[in-house]
Amino acid sequence: MRRRLDPDALAALEEERDFLLRSLDDLEREHDAGDVDDDDYAELKDDYTARAATVLRAIDDRRALATSARAPRSWGRTAVALCVVAVLATGVGWLVFRGSDSRAPGQGISGDTRQDSANLLLEAQQHTGQATQALQRGDGQGALEAYKKAIETYDKVLEISPRNVEAMTYRGWVINTIATNTDAAAASQLVDEARQWLDRAIATDPGYADARVFRAILERNARDFAAAQADLDAVDTSQIPSYMQNMIDSVRRDVQAGVGGSSSASG
Amino acid sequence: MNVALGRAGVTLGLAAAVLGAVTVVYGLVRKKPELVRLSRAYSVLVLLGGVVAFAAMEHALITRDFTVRYVYDNGSTKTPALYNFATLWGALEGSIILWGTILGGYLVAVVVKFRKRLDDPLVGWALATMLVVAGFFFFLLAGPANPFESVSPAPGYDGPGPNPLLQNHPLMAFHPPMLYLGYVGFTVPFAFAIAALVTGRVGEGWLLATRRWTLIAWGFLTVGIVLGSWWSYEVLGWGGYWAWDPVENASFMPWLTGTAYIHSVMVQERRGMLRVWNLSLLCATFALTILGTFITRSGVLESVHAFTESSIGPALLVFFSLIVLTTVGLIGWRGDRLRSPGRIDSPISREGAFLANNVLFGAFAFVVLMGTIFPLVIEAINDDRISVGTPYFNRMTIPLSLTLLFLMAVAPVLPWRKASGELLRHRLLWPAWIGAAAMVVGVALGARGVGAVLAFGFGGFAAGSAGRQIVLATRRQGWRGLVGRANGGMVVHIGVVVIAVAVAASGSFVRQAELTLEPGQSASFAGHTLTYEGQQVRDEGAKVVNQALIRIDGTGPWGPSLNKFANGSQTIGTPSVRSTLTDDVALSLIQVPDGDRTSITVRVTIQPLVIWLWIGGAVMALGTLLAVFPGRRRNPIDPVSAPLPGARAGRGPSGREGVAPRPGRADVDDERDAEEVPV
Numbered sequence: 001m002r003r004r005l006d007p008d009a010l011a012a013l014e015e016e017r018d019f020l021l022r023s024l025d026d027l028e029r030e031h032d033a034g035d036v037d038d039d040d041y042a043e044l045k046d047d048y049t050a051r052a053a054t055v056l057r058a059i060d061d062r063r064a065l066a067t068s069a070r071a072p073r074s075w076g077r078t079a080v081a082l083c084v085v086a087v088l089a090t091g092v093g094w095l096v097f098r099g100s101d102s103r104a105p106g107q108g109i110s111g112d113t114r115q116d117s118a119n120l121l122l123e124a125q126q127h128t129g130q131a132t133q134a135l136q137r138g139d140g141q142g143a144l145e146a147y148k149k150a151i152e153t154y155d156k157v158l159e160i161s162p163r164n165v166e167a168m169t170y171r172g173w174v175i176n177t178i179a180t181n182t183d184a185a186a187a188s189q190l191v192d193e194a195r196q197w198l199d200r201a202i203a204t205d206p207g208y209a210d211a212r213v214f215r216a217i218l219e220r221n222a223r224d225f226a227a228a229q230a231d232l233d234a235v236d237t238s239q240i241p242s243y244m245q246n247m248i249d250s251v252r253r254d255v256q257a258g259v260g261g262s263s264s265a266s267g
Numbered sequence: 268m269n270v271a272l273g274r275a276g277v278t279l280g281l282a283a284a285v286l287g288a289v290t291v292v293y294g295l296v297r298k299k300p301e302l303v304r305l306s307r308a309y310s311v312l313v314l315l316g317g318v319v320a321f322a323a324m325e326h327a328l329i330t331r332d333f334t335v336r337y338v339y340d341n342g343s344t345k346t347p348a349l350y351n352f353a354t355l356w357g358a359l360e361g362s363i364i365l366w367g368t369i370l371g372g373y374l375v376a377v378v379v380k381f382r383k384r385l386d387d388p389l390v391g392w393a394l395a396t397m398l399v400v401a402g403f404f405f406f407l408l409a410g411p412a413n414p415f416e417s418v419s420p421a422p423g424y425d426g427p428g429p430n431p432l433l434q435n436h437p438l439m440a441f442h443p444p445m446l447y448l449g450y451v452g453f454t455v456p457f458a459f460a461i462a463a464l465v466t467g468r469v470g471e472g473w474l475l476a477t478r479r480w481t482l483i484a485w486g487f488l489t490v491g492i493v494l495g496s497w498w499s500y501e502v503l504g505w506g507g508y509w510a511w512d513p514v515e516n517a518s519f520m521p522w523l524t525g526t527a528y529i530h531s532v533m534v535q536e537r538r539g540m541l542r543v544w545n546l547s548l549l550c551a552t553f554a555l556t557i558l559g560t561f562i563t564r565s566g567v568l569e570s571v572h573a574f575t576e577s578s579i580g581p582a583l584l585v586f587f588s589l590i591v592l593t594t595v596g597l598i599g600w601r602g603d604r605l606r607s608p609g610r611i612d613s614p615i616s617r618e619g620a621f622l623a624n625n626v627l628f629g630a631f632a633f634v635v636l637m638g639t640i641f642p643l644v645i646e647a648i649n650d651d652r653i654s655v656g657t658p659y660f661n662r663m664t665i666p667l668s669l670t671l672l673f674l675m676a677v678a679p680v681l682p683w684r685k686a687s688g689e690l691l692r693h694r695l696l697w698p699a700w701i702g703a704a705a706m707v708v709g710v711a712l713g714a715r716g717v718g719a720v721l722a723f724g725f726g727g728f729a730a731g732s733a734g735r736q737i738v739l740a741t742r743r744q745g746w747r748g749l750v751g752r753a754n755g756g757m758v759v760h761i762g763v764v765v766i767a768v769a770v771a772a773s774g775s776f777v778r779q780a781e782l783t784l785e786p787g788q789s790a791s792f793a794g795h796t797l798t799y800e801g802q803q804v805r806d807e808g809a810k811v812v813n814q815a816l817i818r819i820d821g822t823g824p825w826g827p828s829l830n831k832f833a834n835g836s837q838t839i840g841t842p843s844v845r846s847t848l849t850d851d852v853a854l855s856l857i858q859v860p861d862g863d864r865t866s867i868t869v870r871v872t873i874q875p876l877v878i879w880l881w882i883g884g885a886v887m888a889l890g891t892l893l894a895v896f897p898g899r900r901r902n903p904i905d906p907v908s909a910p911l912p913g914a915r916a917g918r919g920p921s922g923r924e925g926v927a928p929r930p931g932r933a934d935v936d937d938e939r940d941a942e943e944v945p946v
Contacts, residue, residue, distance in 0.1 A: 006539075007604050008470035015388075022298075070606050088630070092663070096637045099659025100645075103652040109568060109642040110655045111511030113503065116857055116870055117781055160870070161781040 010066075013059050020052040102130070117161045124153035124167075128174060140181065150174050165201045169211040172197025176218065191218065209239040216251055225258035269332045273323035273415035277408045280316025280367055283309045284402035291395040300386035306394040307385060310378045313401050314371030321368045324361060324414060328354050333424050336416035337361055343428030345809040345833050350434035356443040357429040359564050359579060360414035365444065367404045369451040374401060377455060381476075389473060392462030393455075400454050403586055411578040431832040431839040434809065436502045442494035446518055449488025450556040453525065455480040457553035460546050464597035469605055471536050474545070478532065479895055481549075482752070485525045486891030492518050493884030504827075504842040504855035506779055506872030508880065509770075511660040513568055516639045517559030520632050524552040527628035534618045537683060540607040543598060544625065550594035555632075557587045567643060613685035620678035627671050634663040665718050669725055672767055675760055676702065676728035679736050698735060702728030705768075713776065722771030726764045733760040755894025762886030769879035773851075778873045781857060784817075785866045793873045795852055800824055802860055802867070809833055812841075813859045815867045819845050819852050827854040827869060851877040 027048065031041045103109065104126055115123065131146035151174055157167035172194040179190035195218055201211035212231045219228035232252055240248060287309025294302025327335040328351055331344050341358045342351070355361040374397050381390045408414065433439050456477040463473040495518065500508035509515060528548040534541050562568065565580030598605065611618050638655045645651050680694035705727025706720055714720050736757045740748030748754055782790045784799035791797075800816040803826070810832045816824035825843040832839065842855040851874050858868035 006470045007542075008468045008472045010604070011467040011470075014467065066604075066606075089633070092634055092637050093641075095663065096641045096655055096659055099638070099662070100641065100653045100655045103642070103654040107654050108512045109653075110513050110516060110639050111660065112654070112657050113505035113510045113512075114507055114779060114872075115505070116855075118857070160779050 010059065010062050013055055013062070017052060017055045017059060020048050020055060024048050024052065115156075117157045117164055117167070120153055120157045121164075121166055121170075124150045124157070124170065127153060128170075128177075131177075135181070143181070144178065147174050147178050163204050165205040165208045165211060168197050168201035168204065169208065169214060172201065172211075173214050176214070191221075194218065206234070207236055207239070209235045210241075210244070213240075213244060213248055213251065216255070217247075220251055220254050220258065223258065225255050228255045229259055269323045269327035269330075269335050270415050270417045273320050273327070273335070276316045276319030276321075276323055277367075277405055277413075277415065278316070279319065280313050280371065281402060281405035281409050283312030283316060284398045284405055287313065288395050288398035288402055291391055291398065295388055295391045295395065303388075303391040304385045306391065306398070307378050307382070309398060310371070310374040310394065313398070313405075314368070314375045316405065317364070317368030317371035320364050320408065320415075321355070324355050324364055325352065328352065331426075333420040333426060334417055335414070336418050337414035339418045339420055339424075339426055341429050342426040343809070343833075344425050346428045346434060347809060349437060349440055350429060353433070353440040353443075354429045356447070357433045357439070360408070360412045362443065362447070362564070363404055363407050363412050363579075364414060365447050366451055367401065367408060369444075369447055370397070370401045370404060370454060373397070373451060373455055377458075377480075388466045389459070389462045389468055389476075392465045393458040396458035396461045397454055400458070403582075407579060407582060411582050428809070428832070431810075431830070431837070432502060434832075435830070435839060435841055436498055438494055438498040438501065442491060442498050445487050445494055446491030449484050449486075449491050450518075450521070450559075452480065452484025452487055453521065453549075453553050453556055455484065456549050460549045461593070461597065464546065464594075464601050467601060467604060469542055469546070469601055471539065474532055474536055478529075478536075478752070481525070481529055481532070482891055482895050485522070485529055486888060486895070488518070488522050488525065489891065490884065490888050492522060493881065493887070497881055497884075500853075500877070501842065501844060504840045504853075504870075506777070506842075506853050506855065506870065506874070508773075508877070511635075511638065511657050513639050514563050516635050517562050520559065520635050520639075521552045521555040523628050523632040523635065524548050524555060527625045527632075528552060530621050530628075531625045534621050538618055540611070540618065541622075541625075542605040542607055543602075546598055546605070547594075548625070548629075550590065550598075551632075554587060554590045554594070555636075557583060557590060561587060562639065562643075615681065615686045615691070617678065617681045617683045620674060620681050624671065624674050624678065627667055627674070631664060631667045631671075634667070635660070638663075668767065669718065669721050672722065672725035672729055672764070675763065676725060676732040679732050679757065679760070694735070695732070698728050698731030701731030701734075702726075705730075714772070716775055719771045719775040722767055726768040726771070730761055730764040733757040733764070750893045750896040752894045755890050755892070755896070758890030758893055759887050760890070762883045762888075762890055765879050765883030765886055769876045769883060772876040773874040773880070776875050779870065781868055781870050783858075783866050783868045792871055795871075795873060796820055797854075797869075797871065799867060799869075813856075815854075815856050815859065815869060817843075817854055817869065819854075825852075825854055827856040829856050829859055846878045848878060850875040 024045065027036065027041065027044055030036045031038075036044070104123060127146045127150035131143040131150065134140075134142035134146055151171055154167040154171035154174070157164050158171075161167070175190050175197065176194035179187040179194065182190065195215070198211050198215040198218065201208060202215065205211075212235045216228040216231040219225070219231065228251070232248070232255060235248070287306060290302050290309065291306045294300065294305070324335070324337065326332070327338045328342050329348075331338065331342055333339045333342065337358070337360050341354050341361070346354065356365045374394070377390075377394065377397065378385070381387070384390045385394075428434065459473045459477045463469045492515075495515065496508040499510070499515075525548075528545060531541050531548065532545055535545050561580065561583040565583055567580060611622060613619060614623070638660055641655055642653045645653050676698055677691075677695065680691070680698075682690070702724045706724035709720055709723030714723055734757075737748065737754060740754045740757075742748070749758070778793040780792050782792065782797065784790060784797070786799055786801050789796055789798040796819070798818040798821075800818060803812075803814045803816060805812050805814070810830040812828045812830050814826045814828035816826055818824050822845065825845055827843040828841045830839050830841055840855055840857075842853050844851055844853045851872075853872040853874070855870040855872070856867065857870055858866075860867060
């Protein structure tokens with residue numbers, strides 16, 4: 001049965017049919033041209049015709065057999081299969097959408113490698129930059145998402161480089177920034193957490209200026225001006241990045257005013 | 268001279284391919300076998316054109332002939348000999364020369380193999396298809412990607428040399444040619460698939476004619492991918508071997524569909540089923556090789572809009588579309604003839620398992636395709652530059668991989684048509700015990716997490732199943748029990764299991780840290796002690812190597828370095844890896860001593876069993892080689908499927924080891940389903 005349904009055998013029969021029909025055409029032409037006499041023509045034509053008829057019957061038989069052997073097409077099953085494929089494709093599409101994120105400079109369109117701490121710190125900075133942009137747009141939720149990504153990235157840095165003071169400091173600072181954009185009850189907890197990260201950074205590297213300045217800001221906000229003054233005094237001015245200078249000057253003024261205010265109040 | 272010789276080669280290849288395709292098609296349509304037989308001469312001329320172009324380019328590179336545009340752009344007097352030779356496939360235009368030359372080689376190999384059937388329309392149409400593909404690639408060389416443009420360099424000019432990353436490890440000399448042998452090799456079965464559709468001979472004849480070609484192409488692609496990830500591991504220095512980046516995905520997608528095809532083709536050979544599916548898989552595999560070339564070579568990765576400015580992007584996209592449209596059109600045209608008379612009797616059968624395997628491989632390829640092209644589509648639509656990260660790929664592919672591993676254990680022991688519960692219990696008992704033992708050993712060694720534990724368990728299960736098949740086959744047939752598609756396939760399965768376990772172990776237990784060390788200082792990390800001995804700076808001509816000498820557990824010193832290439836602006840790191848059978852310690856230098864600072868910062872990545880990835884790859888290559896050899900000829904009276912109930916008594920002379928069948932257990936021991944007719 002399988003052999004009789006073989007498409008290759010059917011193709012061979014079709015080829016033979018084409019050959020016989022072509023031969024009949026050739027025979028007519030040669031007879032018309034007088035190259036074949038009438039007796040030969042009749043004999044050959046009968047032979048070709050009989051063979052062609054046999055082949056044509058065989059082809060019809062095989063086609064009929066193939067048609068009857070096939071299971072009837074089930075439109076219901078086809079529809080179900082198409083639906084399953086469509087649902088799966090949509091599902092994968094949705095998951096790929098969920099798994100995508102904005103492409104950082106230098107990043108490929110897919111996949112990623114394990115970054116070293118320097119690259120991860122750059123990536124975290126990009127997330128905080130995105131958060132700032134989102135805040136400027138008034139998109140608080142977008143900003144929060146970006147800050148969370150920054151925190152996750154700093155955690156990755158600390159995983160491979162546990163004594164990385166930059167990651168500790170900026171992780172704390174990002175938490176403090178979130179605190180400034182949240183309600184008072186949650187803010188207090190977040191500020192405490194931020195303070196712990198800054199303490200940890202200063203304990204690891206007492207000379208790291210950024211951590212000292214950020215802690216001074218937290219202390220100023222808590223009206224602990226003496227502690228803030230101590231941290232500012234400990235800052236090595238040669239290490240202060242230029243973009244922080246205005247911030248430090250402002251904090252210093254506040255702290256001096258605060259120290260003056262409290263001493264005059266006590267006096 | 269090199270320019271003239273190279274152009275002559277390209278022109279010869281292009282003319283021979285175009286004239287050959289036209290002549291053969293004319294001969295086939297007009298039924299003129301003498302014209303069809305001319306494919307032999309045209310194929311030889313295509314190869315000759317490719318070889319001349321290849322030789323001219325190599326000569327130009329070796330003699331540093333900067334009047335050739337490609338050498339001007341990619342050559343340098345400072346490039347070491349091996350990398351200078353490999354520069355031919357280091358950039359777009361040169362890689363097309365390699366493609367054309369390899370395709371010429373395959374053309375001649377097909378002509379030689381089918382020398383007695385050259386006027387057979389099936390072979391004729393296949394050769395015509397291959398000549399069209401060759402014509403396309405030589406057209407690229409003649410126009411959009413012409414490497415033989417003539418330039419006039421300034422006196423004393425020295426080129427930039429190849430990308431520094433491409434002259435950092437000897438694997439660069441072997442990985443791309445292997446990959447291309449795989450990519451281009453799929454042209455042969457694709458061409459026969461097209462020929463089968465055109466001639467209407469869509470039965471099993473063309474499959475039998477091409478199955479060894481398919482295996483060879485698949486084997487080369489496998490080796491190419493494994494070498495690629497080895498190169499990535501040894502050169503890129505991020506501590507991993509697979510990052511799901513678009514270049515890796517481009518080679519992986521055709522491998523997935525090709526793997527699905529070499530399984531499902533057995534269902535068609537044995538049961539005459541899945542004809543449309545097999546043709547679609549094969550054409551998809553070839554189309555994906557072109558899509559992969561488009562993704563990696565058109566500039567689309569830099570920007571979607573860059574590809575229209577690229578010389579080659581639009582041509583590749585048009586060719587890809589042509590392949591898809593032609594294939595879909597031909598399958599639609601032959602649709603009625605392709606409908607299979609049979610159907611799968613039971614899902615618990617060999618064909619049921621192959622179907623499940625194909626669904627999983629198809630889903631796997633779709634997942635990778637979506638992850639790769641989704642960012643391109645989004646960028647094309649609204650200019651958003653997004654990236655699909657590794658978590659998506661891992662989340663989607665780990666469950667698929669585990670299911671495939673499970674299927675790999677079960678499928679080889681299943682008979683055709685249907686299987687009884689008793690048979691499965693009997694055949695899977697020992698593999699299941701091995702799987703359970705592997706799981707226990709994995710947990711005892713520290714495996715944690717469902718994915719890793721299941722990978723150990725299913726890996727052991729699959730290895731037990733493949734091992735059982737090999738033992739049975741070698742008992743029955745001696746050394747011939749190792750060769751042939753089914754037996755070689757089991758060796759491939761063992762290689763896959765080794766890789767799967769290595770991936771699970773290395774991915775789950777990776778430990779990474781950055782250590783800052785002063786000269787003479789030691790640090791311990793993840794059970795290893797690293798001692799920084801000192802720094803070494805040397806000028807190697809092509810690059811200045813700034814190397815740190817580090818002892819790992821007293822061995823070495825190992826020398827990760829930062830290299831400043833003479834003509835490159837960036838500093839490229841070269842990691843140093845200490846490989847043992849249990850784990851790898853990979854060191855990448857991040858910071859070298861500078862000014863007052865005498866310390867270095869080194870990234871240490873420790874991963875278990877990484878070396879087994881390369882060993883697994885070698886086992887897969889060996890298995891493919893064994894599978895290509897003819898296996899045992901199937902006895903004509905062997906059953907092709909599970910015998911009908913009540914027809915058990917009359918076992919043929921090929922009964923297993925001459926053991927008389929036990930009542931009620933005959934089907935349990937019947938392993939002959941695994942045998943294959945020779946190719």
